[in-house]
Amino acid sequence: MAKSWVNSAERIGADLHLELAGSGGRRAALIAALREAVRSGRLAPSTRLPPYRSLAADLGVARNTVADAYAELVAEGWLTARQGSGTRVAERTEPLRHAARAPRKAPPRARGPRHDLRQGTPDASAFPRAAWLASYRRAVQQAPSEVFGPGDPAGRVELREALTEYLARARGVRTEPDRIVICSGFAHALRLLFGGKDRDRVLGGTLAVEAYGLPFHRELLAAADVRTVPIPLDEDGARVDRLARERAVLLTPAHQFPTGGPLHAGRRAAVIDWARARGGVILEDDYDGEFRYDRRPVGAVQGLDPERVIHIGSVSKSLSPALRLGWMVLPERYVGDVLAAKGEREAWASVLDQLSLADFITSGSYDRHVRRMRQRYRSRRDRLVAALAEHAPHVEVTGIAAGLHAVLRLPPGTERSTVRAAAWQGIALDGLAGFRHPESPETDMPARDGIVVGYATPSEHAYGAALDALCEVLPPGPV
Ligand SMILES: Cc1ncc(COP(=O)(O)O)c(C=O)c1O
Structure with a gap:
């Protein structure tokens, strides 16, 4: 045997x-x-x-x-x-x-770009290692033994309590711990809401989305057989008056992604009215709400009507996308379905990281870190604006009041050649076209040339050189 x-x-x-x-x-x-x-x-x-x-x-x-x-x-x-x-x-x-056998050659290591100006990540060199370790140590030391067993799919109550207080204070979210479900980030929240087979889905039907958004999220929804319908944007944000038969809309109200502006107060009220009238629901992607610079804070739309909005946030921009920690603040009627979609036990977000984040928030480390990063990103934003004013005054820079990226409007017909020239010079950045919903009609929303510049990604010492390189590849102004 x-x-x-x-x-x-x-x-x-x-x-x-x-x-x-x-x-x-x-x-x-x-x-x-x-x-x-x-x-x-x-x-x-x-x-x-x-x-x-x-x-x-x-x-x-x-x-x-x-x-x-x-x-x-x-x-x-x-x-x-x-x-x-x-x-x-x-x-x-x-x-x-x-x-x-012949030794297998290690695959060649992809050389990263010389200057990384892609949007999407915070300055990875600024992760608060010491403070996070201190929180992790305290969390593990103080955790009762049951923490090391299977986790509650709702998430640790310590974190849900900490978030209830933090989100109310910093984002104007009105909720209670029982309405929060911890997840591994925004993408996971989408999977929980739209995953599963037809009848088991938390949300069904088509989803209205902004005409510009993150392609990854569109692809994720398409893979789940969710049809997305674009609504146009103007200087006041999403044209929510154009919502038609859909029962759900995905918005980035604090800072339209990627074009940059906040949703106008009138539109915020209007979209709540729409949801009330049609029994609809608003998915609020609050991906970088903490990072605002010149303008008054824009609170969460969720605060206007907690029963009409699913507010979703994560630490991906504020701390690190490597943590895979996020939260969904739910209207009461969705809590049971989202928990059922999550399964019987926590299978996504590490319980120890949840406890660490709870400690990180309640000990004040989260606020300190966000404040420090806000100053750092604001100074980078200022340096970008100053560099453009000096070297490329004809390039309009927009979406700079908040967030970790800006949009540079380019003369018509120059976007592709600029992205190519940047790549040639070792600069990674994205053209605006890739963010546009493929079904967005030109008549509704004329495409504009532009590039999205993430100013958070380079480390502090590399940023100046990245800006110099960027200014070199921008199209020349009129002579
Ligand atoms: C528009 C938008 N929403 C949400 C997120 C956060 O995604 P996740 O929480 O899945 O990392 C990002 C990326 O950081 C984003 O660009």
């Missing part, structure tokens, strides 16, 4: 699973299992094997069986035994058979 063993011996360093199989006796089975482990690389050269006694105890075999097996493998050259250093896997001079 096969026997499995998971080694927890103190000196082997790594767990090792052995199968003692076959009918040739325990000694032969152990020799075969150890040979296989060395041959396959599971036991690396010079790894120390466990002492006879602990291996024998773990496997339920006699100590001598282990001693004999080791001796045999030493004689065969698989293992070495030296006084004082125990039995180890031999250093191989000859490659083992399976490794003798």
